Amino acid sequence: MQDIRSVLRDTKPGASITAKGWVRTRRDTKNAVFVELNDGSCFNGLQCVFDAASLDDAARASLAQVSTGAAVAVAGVLVESPAAGQPVELKASGLTVYGPSPADSYPLQKKAHSFEFLREIAHLRPRTNSFGAVARVRNQMAFAVHSFFQERGFQYVHTPIITASDCEGAGEMFQVTTLDLDAIAKRGEPVDWTKDFFGKRAYLSVSGQLNVETYCMALGRVYTFGPTFRAENSNTPRHLSEFWMIEPEMAFAELPENMDLAEAFIKHLLSWALERCGDDLAFFDKRIQPGLIAMLDSVRSSTFAHMSYTDAVKELEARKDDFEFKPFWGCDLQTEHERYLTETVVKGPLIVTDYPRDLKAFYMRRNDDGETVRAMDVLVPRIGEIIGGSEREYRHDVLLDAMKDKHLDPASYWWYLDLRRYGSAPHSGFGLGFERLMRYVTGMENIRDVIPFPRAPKQADF
Numbered sequence: 001m002q003d004i005r006s007v008l009r010d011t012k013p014g015a016s017i018t019a020k021g022w023v024r025t026r027r028d029t030k031n032a033v034f035v036e037l038n039d040g041s042c043f044n045g046l047q048c049v050f051d052a053a054s055l056d057d058a059a060r061a062s063l064a065q066v067s068t069g070a071a072v073a074v075a076g077v078l079v080e081s082p083a084a085g086q087p088v089e090l091k092a093s094g095l096t097v098y099g100p101s102p103a104d105s106y107p108l109q110k111k112a113h114s115f116e117f118l119r120e121i122a123h124l125r126p127r128t129n130s131f132g133a134v135a136r137v138r139n140q141m142a143f144a145v146h147s148f149f150q151e152r153g154f155q156y157v158h159t160p161i162i163t164a165s166d167c168e169g170a171g172e173m174f175q176v177t178t179l180d181l182d183a184i185a186k187r188g189e190p191v192d193w194t195k196d197f198f199g200k201r202a203y204l205s206v207s208g209q210l211n212v213e214t215y216c217m218a219l220g221r222v223y224t225f226g227p228t229f230r231a232e233n234s235n236t237p238r239h240l241s242e243f244w245m246i247e248p249e250m251a252f253a254e255l256p257e258n259m260d261l262a263e264a265f266i267k268h269l270l271s272w273a274l275e276r277c278g279d280d281l282a283f284f285d286k287r288i289q290p291g292l293i294a295m296l297d298s299v300r301s302s303t304f305a306h307m308s309y310t311d312a313v314k315e316l317e318a319r320k321d322d323f324e325f326k327p328f329w330g331c332d333l334q335t336e337h338e339r340y341l342t343e344t345v346v347k348g349p350l351i352v353t354d355y356p357r358d359l360k361a362f363y364m365r366r367n368d369d370g371e372t373v374r375a376m377d378v379l380v381p382r383i384g385e386i387i388g389g390s391e392r393e394y395r396h397d398v399l400l401d402a403m404k405d406k407h408l409d410p411a412s413y414w415w416y417l418d419l420r421r422y423g424s425a426p427h428s429g430f431g432l433g434f435e436r437l438m439r440y441v442t443g444m445e446n447i448r449d450v451i452p453f454p455r456a457p458k459q460a461d462f
C-alpha cells in the first residue's frame, strides 16, 4: 500500500491506487461528494471525488457512513485536479468504510479547536493539522539528533531511568518504591528502605549525565537521549514533569569546544527541519508563529553571541526597572531576564557562561576565581534556556569539596568520584531539552503541545 505522501509526490496521473486513511472533511454538491482523506504520512490530504451518477447502491450505502473521522479505503484513478488547491485528486470508484465516526459524538469537527480543549482529548488530537505536524517534526528532530552525533563519531549510550543518585542535586526526584506505604503507616512503623525493592531509596532519573560520563571516560565521545523526570511543581508553558533530553559528553574537551558543539548541534537541527519538514513548517509559519521559517533560516547561518554571567547581569542591571524580579550578581536568571538578553540585547541565540557556583550543580568545573564555574546556558528568543551544560570538574579534591559544599553525601557518589581517581581527564557536555527545541522549531506556545502525552503537576491522563 502506498501512503498519501508518496502518492502526492511520486504517482503519475492515470495510475489506479487505493488510499487508506481518516476522513478530514466531506462536502456534498449536487453531482459529487468530495472527501478529504488524511493518513498522517504528510501534511496534505488526498482529495477523493465520488461522482454521484456513477455510484452503485453498495457504494452509495457506504458513502452514507463517510463523515469526519471515519477510517476508510478509497480505490480509484489518480487524475489531474481541475480545481485549484491540489495538483491531483482521486476519482473514486470503490469505497470501504472500516470504522464510521458518528458526527453527533465525534469531538473533532471541522471547526478550529483550542489547544486547551485538544489537551483533554490527547488520544484524538494527533488527527488534527497541528498535532499531526508536531508529531512529524518531532520524529524528524529525533532522527536528526542521531544523525548529528553519529556523523561525528559520538556513540549512543543507554543510561538508566531508575537511579539512586540525584544528578542535579536539586532534590526534585520522583521516588520509585514497591513498599506498601499505607500498610506501614497503619502499623505505625517507620519505613525501612532496606526492605524496598532495590534495598535502598530509588528514583526516576533527572538526567543521564553522571552515567554517561562513565562511558565518556572510556569511549571518548558519547551521548544519551532518553526520558528524564523532574518533580518540580512548575505549572508553566516551559516545564514538564517528564521530558526528553539529549546529553552529549566529550572527553578531553573544554568549554569552548562544548559551546561550539552546542551551536553546531542546534544549527544542524534547524537545517534538518527546514529541509525535511517544509509543509509542516509552512503550516506553523502561517497559523502559529508568523516569520518562523525566516527566523529558523537566519539562525542557521548566524553566529551565536557569547556573554559571561557577570556581563549579563550588568546588562540587566542597566534596565532593572523593566523587570519584575530585580537582577543582581548572584541571582538565578529568570525567564524574563533570559528573554531580554536574547531577544533585545543580542537579538538571537546567546551562550551565557561562568555562572556563580552557588547557582549551579556540584559537577561543574570551578574557575580559578573560586566563585564561578565553567557553566554554559544557551538561550534563544521566545524560549529562554534551551541548553544547560558545562565543563566538568575532573579534579578529585575540588569535586569532593563541591559535594560537601552542597551537602551531598560523597559515599553515594563513590563511583562518580572513582572516575576522578583513575584516569581522570578534562571533559564537557550539555543537555538539550527536546521539548524546548520542539517549541523553538514549531513556534508552538505551550510545551504540553509538543509531546504526545504531557505529564505535569496534577496531570497524568492518557
Ligand code: 4AD
Residues within 6 Å of the ligand: 167, 168, 206, 207, 208, 209, 230, 238, 239, 240, 241, 243, 245, 247, 248, 385, 386, 387, 388, 389, 390, 429, 430, 431, 432, 433, 434, 435, 436
Ligand atoms: O539545565 P539542566 O537541568 O541540565 C542538566 O540536566 C544537565 N545534567 C545536562 C548536562 O549537562 N548533561 O537541563 C538541561 C535542559 C534545559 O536546558 C532545558 O532545555 C531542559 O533540559 N529542561 C526541561 N525541559 C522541560 N521541562 C523541564 N522541567 C525541564 N528542565 C530542564
Ligand code: MG
Residues within 6 Å of the ligand: 385, 387, 388
Ligand atoms: Mg539549566
